[in-house]
Amino acid sequence: MENEVLLERFEALVAEHSYAELRVYLDDQLITDITELLHELPEQAGIIINHLSIGRAAAAFRILDFHAQEDVIRELPATKVAELLNELPADDRAAFLGELPNEAVKELIKLLDPEERKITLSLLGYRETSVGRIMTPEYIAVQEDWTVKHVLEHIREHGKDSETIDVIYVVDEKGTLLDDFRIREFLLVAQDTVVHTLMDDRFVSLHVNDDQEEAIQIFRMENRVALPVVDDNGLLLGIVTIDDMLWIANEEHTEDIQKIGGTEALDEPYLDMPLLKLVKKRIGWLIVLFIGEMLTATAMGFFEDEIAKAVVLALFVPLIISSGGNSGSQASTLIIQAMALGEISISDWWRVMRRELLSGIMLGSVLGLIGFMRIVIWNRLFHTYGEHTVLIGSTVGISLIGVVLWGTLSGSMLPLLLKKLGADPATSSAPFVATLVDVTGLLIYFSVAYTLMQGILL
CATH class of the missing domain: 3.10.580.10 (CBS-domain)
Structure with a gap:
């Protein structure tokens, strides 16, 4: 409601050309309300910033996201841009300039006072993800x-x-x-x-x-x-x-969530990103995962004869591979989050493996028992699986233990391995782990079936 009142009052004052009153009105508003107004009316950014005291203008500008900051800069005359950039804290100024193309940075650097230019160039000289890029020289x-x-x-x-x-x-x-x-x-x-x-x-x-x-x-x-x-x-x-750390933590968390979901990190807000660019961000992982899933068909083709002899085995393929994928996705998400919070490091790999080994056995046993009981009860009710119901149930139950165990181990160890190799653990996303476990889960399932059913159904 307050934002609606602010918006209506702003538009009324602009329509009446009451700029002296507008200046007083804007300077009485909270900085967060000013940023909301800038988001609502990006085309009016020049008027809003021009009628704020420079200190309040800088305070509002610094908490906008990068793309909103770009909109503001485009709407301002060069003199106001110079005034705004010189007023910004050095770390916020460097963070904004660091996102711009080189040509734009060169032009904006020229607008800075000599001392501010020296400080800014010094900060921009540090690696983008380093502490040096976000530090400020303004301290006591x-x-x-x-x-x-x-x-x-x-x-x-x-x-x-x-x-x-x-x-x-x-x-x-x-x-x-x-x-x-x-x-x-x-x-x-x-x-x-x-x-x-x-x-x-x-x-x-x-x-x-x-x-x-x-x-x-x-x-x-x-x-x-x-x-x-x-x-x-x-x-x-x-x-x-x-x-500064809260902003960085938010960005890192957002990036990790997007990677865990099986896509590249987005460098723009979702609704602001061009459709083709969004598709480009997503298609890479989808192709990789699709090719990986092709191996599932290859694995099933390898056991084609066994499936032909005991068609009933094919009925439980979705059950087996989804259980393994789910357990792997759970484990990878837990480990990635624990690493992000500093709760575990690479040196803790053995402790993690022991916990996931026990977890995998217990989780797999619960699912295996449920799977076994479902097959036995279903057969008693509908006589679906014939005289070898217990054998089929045992195959599914034991396979679930193996697949879930493999899923938890893969999901927990892969992020640590990637970290050891210098890669981002978040790239061991849930879809990636699920695809990996799908293929290996089939191998486990049919290997168990071949071992238990050889000479009976196979």
Whole structure:
């Protein structure tokens, strides 16, 4: 309702050309409401941004998704673009420019002030998925021989330019990180206290070349709002804040979910992506999976004679392969999520295998018993399977144990193997594991059938 009121009021003021009143009205709105307005009226982005104070315009711009940011930039004159880009925090500016084509970046870089241009080019020089790309050089650093009074005066003077003043960093004359403090630690001691008397040298830092996914785990474990970023020599280069990590975590989670679903990660919102591009993202995996499923027909052709002798075996093929695929999909999803949360690593492979070995046997036994009982009960009711009902039921039951066990082992080990090889574990998607288990499940099923039924039905 509030968004509807905002939209109607905005359109009325624009229609009346009451731009002075519009400026006052927009500056009274929440930043989240302004971003909603930009989403609703991308063609009016120029008017909206132009009638916001530059600080609020930058605050709204930084929380838009990339494609909405592109729409805003297209609607603004060059002077306003320059003003907006220079007002943005360095990390948000680098994140936006890093998504643009090279030619566009070259043009926009020219609009930056010399100092901001230097900072931005420095950030853009780091690998796209590294911590260096998302760090900001806007932080508060103090010297170890300062008093708390000196520190608080420094914060008052320079704090407005910092990304956060919740954490204060102690450096030496070379800029080497020595320690960090939450600001409350300075507020709760006497003002003549010297900084080095409070230091315990226990701090956590990120390396500038660390992967962003690793940084997410460190933030989660350390429960920090910001972490310092250092180089090989321990020099403090910048900080990464929790808001940046939340954006990265959301992007990584979305990407993993899409990969688990058996598609390439989408680099645009679903409804904004051109249809042909969306098809291109999906067709690759579908072709791979389709070719993999062709092997199922090959496997069944290999056991053609056995099927001809005991047609009843073919009735349970869907049951067998779906059970194996389902168990494999379950296992792969659980392991990928556990790896994403930092709950397990490659070194835990043996513990994972032992758990999935026991899980597979227990899950397979339950399904095998249900399958056996279904065949026996069904035959008593409808006399479907003849005199060898128990043999058929045993074949299906034992096969289910083997197939489900193989599915859980495959689904759990494949993500760890891919991680070991340097690939993204999320590519061991549920459809991929299901296809793999489909083929091998048939081999298990017909091998069990041949062993139990040889000389009887086969």
